[in-house]
Amino acid sequence: xxxxxxxxxxxxxxxxxxxxxxxxxxxxxxxxxxxxxxxxxxxxxxxxxxxxxxxxxxxxxxxxxxxxxxxxxxxxxxxxxxxxxxxxxxxxxxxxxxxxxxxxxxxxxxxxxxxxxxxxxxxxxxxxxxxxxxxxxxxxxxxxxxxxxxxxxxxxxxxxxxxxxxxxxxxxxxxxxxxxxxxxxxxxxxxxxxxxxxxxxxxxxxxxxxxxxxxxxxxxxxxxxxxxxxxxxxxxxxxxxxxxxxxxxxxxxxxxxxxxxxxxxxxxxxxxxxxxxxxxxxxxxxxxxxxxxxxxxxxxxxxxxxxxxxxxxxxxxxxxxxxxxxxxxxxxxxxxxxxxxxxxxxxxxxxxxxxxxxxxxxxxxxxxxxxxxxxxxxxxxxxxxxxxxxxxxxxxxxxxxxxxxxxxxxxxxxxxxxxxxxxxxxxxxxxxxxxxxxxxxxxxxxxxxxxxxxxxxxxxxxxxxxxxxxxxxxxxxxxxxxxxxxxxxxxxxxxxxxxxxxxxxxxxxxxxxxxxxxxxxxxxxxxxxxxxxxxxxxxxxxxxxxxxxxxxxxxxxxxxxxxxxxxxxxxxxxxxxxxxxxxxxxxxxxxxxxxxxxxxxxxxxxxxxx
Numbered sequence: 001x002x003x004x005x006x007x008x009x010x011x012x013x014x015x016x017x018x019x020x021x022x023x024x025x026x027x028x029x030x031x032x033x034x035x036x037x038x039x040x041x042x043x044x045x046x047x048x049x050x051x052x053x054x055x056x057x058x059x060x061x062x063x064x065x066x067x068x069x070x071x072x073x074x075x076x077x078x079x080x081x082x083x084x085x086x087x088x089x090x091x092x093x094x095x096x097x098x099x100x101x102x103x104x105x106x107x108x109x110x111x112x113x114x115x116x117x118x119x120x121x122x123x124x125x126x127x128x129x130x131x132x133x134x135x136x137x138x139x140x141x142x143x144x145x146x147x148x149x150x151x152x153x154x155x156x157x158x159x160x161x162x163x164x165x166x167x168x169x170x171x172x173x174x175x176x177x178x179x180x181x182x183x184x185x186x187x188x189x190x191x192x193x194x195x196x197x198x199x200x201x202x203x204x205x206x207x208x209x210x211x212x213x214x215x216x217x218x219x220x221x222x223x224x225x226x227x228x229x230x231x232x233x234x235x236x237x238x239x240x241x242x243x244x245x246x247x248x249x250x251x252x253x254x255x256x257x258x259x260x261x262x263x264x265x266x267x268x269x270x271x272x273x274x275x276x277x278x279x280x281x282x283x284x285x286x287x288x289x290x291x292x293x294x295x296x297x298x299x300x301x302x303x304x305x306x307x308x309x310x311x312x313x314x315x316x317x318x319x320x321x322x323x324x325x326x327x328x329x330x331x332x333x334x335x336x337x338x339x340x341x342x343x344x345x346x347x348x349x350x351x352x353x354x355x356x357x358x359x360x361x362x363x364x365x366x367x368x369x370x371x372x373x374x375x376x377x378x379x380x381x382x383x384x385x386x387x388x389x390x391x392x393x394x395x396x397x398x399x400x401x402x403x404x405x406x407x408x409x410x411x412x413x414x415x416x417x418x419x420x421x422x423x424x425x426x427x428x429x430x431x432x433x434x435x436x437x438x439x440x441x442x443x444x445x446x447x448x449x450x451x452x453x454x455x456x457x458x459x460x461x462x463x464x465x466x467x468x469x470x471x472x473x474x475x476x477x478x479x480x481x482x483x484x485x486x487x488x489x490x491x492x493x494x495x496x497x498x499x500x501x502x503x504x505x506x507x508x509x510x511x512x513x514x515x516x517x518x519x520x521x522x523x524x525x526x527x528x529x530x531x532x533x534x535x536x537x538x539x540x541x542x543x544x545x546x547x548x549x550x551x552x553x554x555x556x557x558x559x560x561x562x563x564x565x566x567x568x569x570x571x572x573x574x575x576x577x578x579x580x581x582x583x584x585x586x587x588x589x590x591x592x593x594x595x596x597x598x599x600x601x602x603x604x605x606x607x608x609x610x
Contacts, residue, residue: 001030008054012080019044021196026052029134029170034193036140036171036184041289041317043198045172046073049136052170053110054082058131059103061167062112064138065151067411068260068267068287070112077110087113087123090376090409090488100126115142115153116406116490118160132167135160137188140171141310144183146512149310152505153406158189166191174317175310178540199543200313200536204320206327206548207531209524211334212576212583215303216247218331221577222301223253223281226327229298231281234315236304238285244303245283255281258288289315295322302330305340307347308516309523309538330524334584337524344517348510349398351502357398358407358502360388362493372492379485380455399487405501409488418467421453421477422446427470438466442476453477527551527584550582557581559589559598566599569606 005026009015018026021037022044028035029052039045050073053060064070067088077084085108087099100123103111117123135157137143143154161167171184176197185193210218223231235241238259245257254277258270274280275294282288283303300319306312312330320326349357364384365377385395403410422442441463445454458464471478491497523534532546545552557579565578575586590607593599599607 001027004055005030005051008051012051012054012082013047018047021198022048024194025170025196028194028196029168030055032134032168034169034188034190036181036190036193036195036197038173038176038181038197040198040200040202041174041314042321043174045138045174048172049134049138049170050077050082050110053133053136056133058133059108060110060133060136061127062110062136062138063115063118063154063157064112065114065142065149065154066139067114069138074112082110083108084110084112087111087117089114089411090486093122093374096120096122103127104130114409115151115157116409119153119156119406124160124163128163132164134168134170135164137169137171138173140173140184140188141176141180143187144176144180146177146179146183150505150509150512151404151406152501155187158187161189169193174314175539177310177538200539200541201532201543201546202317202320203546204323204325204548205316205532206325206553207316207535207546208327208329208550208582209527209531210329210331210550210576210582210584211337212331213333215331215333217573218576218583219301219303220251221573222299222329222331223248224577226299228279230279230294230296231299231301232289232297232315232318233281233283233301233303234306235283235285240304241283241285248281248283253281254279255283258282258284260285260287286311286315289318292318294318296324297321298324298326300326300328302328305330305332305336305520305524307344307513307520309520309535310516312520312523313535313539332524337521340524341514341517341521345510345514347397348513349394349401350510351506353394354398354401354502354506355499357388357390357395358402358498359495360390361399361402361408361487364388365487365489367489367493369493369495373489376486376488379487381485383455399485401506405505406490407498407501408490411486411488418456418458419453419477419479420445420456420467423452427475435466435470438463438470527582550585554581554585557585557589559593562586562589562593563598563609566607566609569602569604569608571604571606575607 005023009018021039025035025037025048029049037045037048049060049062070086070088074084074086083106085099085102087096102108104126137157139149142149142151143157144150161169169188169190171188171190176184184190212218233244235244238261241257241259245255248255256270256273258267262270270282271292274282274292297319300316302312302315306315316328319328364387365373367373381396382392385392388395399408399410402408420442424439424443424446427439442456445456446452458467467476467478470476519538526534528551530545530551531549533543536543561579562575565575572586575590576583579586590599594601597610599609601607
């Protein structure tokens, strides 16, 4: 068996040996044992199901909540000559049946699907008559109400597993507290499972938490100290990713941005930049990083505070995968730290607000009570939020929450729509040809919408070129829209069922997110213990002090060092730029020297020795 593993590893992945714990996990799966694997980011979780899937007879079913990651893995497996197929995203019943036929007769080894798909009787009935090798549950923490990304749809996996005659399960996650591990065992009905939990500690990763009134200055210092290195900068919103990337470009940095709202073509272009550029800087949301196999990331910056320690740990794990020294730097204004947990609950709609968003959506799409429309709707986010009388951000968060509870499937559309202002009487002379075709098409839309401003989707490049030409001649106004989404309704409209579902799951979810925010704030404020120890304790592990985090290295900088440095007047930013020490610790040391009358501050706000 070991030789077969080695041969398959070399043939399809080109590796000579497995990473720690991978061999034990793969052998457990090959012996048809239920298996739980908790491996940190970059430890090679996907290989733990991909490799045994090729060695066992039948099809491996992989359940994941991350469509982008499933798409990436499908593409990667195909390049390795592995037959894999996806059952995720909106699709008609005919397409679903066709793909199930392909699984039955096409000699596929791996099929990816979202957890909601397992609840479809057509899927479960067909899979019951197909030889399955095992069930791989990726991001298994999603099954736990105590996890940082709880998804009620994951609870259906245990039921599906029972229908499949207790099909062996491999549960995988990068982050799991002891409570979450217990929940995974219970909800997946694991039987005498083999458990493999890798160490949380990253021995070459230095964790730094730097707080100052101007975090842009902290970022600039960090980038100048890490010239010609591969860098990730995490932010909380798409707009901030674009804005910060533009700001850094104007300052002369070579960088790009990435978030879930980009088109597939743009995502591919930016991913290529990150994987091929020698020293890339990527400003991104949490959408970037899953499955990104770049080993030499030297610096991960959190420009915004992550929602939880689990998310933070997962994202800093993308630094230093080559086991070389790397830094995780979290920067923030001090007042933001103090108010972080207090404002966390404002990021999520209440149960009543979420139900109101649900009712407005079914009204917008004209879905009757009891109806289960088998169609995908197009939604302009800003436009529909305005109609609903809800702020676009709250509207978006509410829809994403409804997706989390399996009520709908929410996705980006690759079809660009345009906002057009058009008055037939103001179009002027029409040339024969393209102008005439454009005039007739827009006139029809004008009469249908009964308003001079409307959304329009061009079906040909020729017509779009004609519209752009007309806009240049001021015949029409043409504005590209960037907030077009698709919504596929996943369940029949049953209002009382939805109300009960939200009360059962959403209120505990809000309370859990508040708990995560409280623990994140505790981590940010605790400057009296090794940062890596704090993280390890959160995940139920013990470790010695790392020796390289902000706490462990604080004593390296002494008052004598600072006193010598300010023999010439120095600004506070001069100290931050020079000493490998947190601004908050420097402030304490300088404050002590000033209170003792050893140093003073001049009219330029610079420190000098007396």
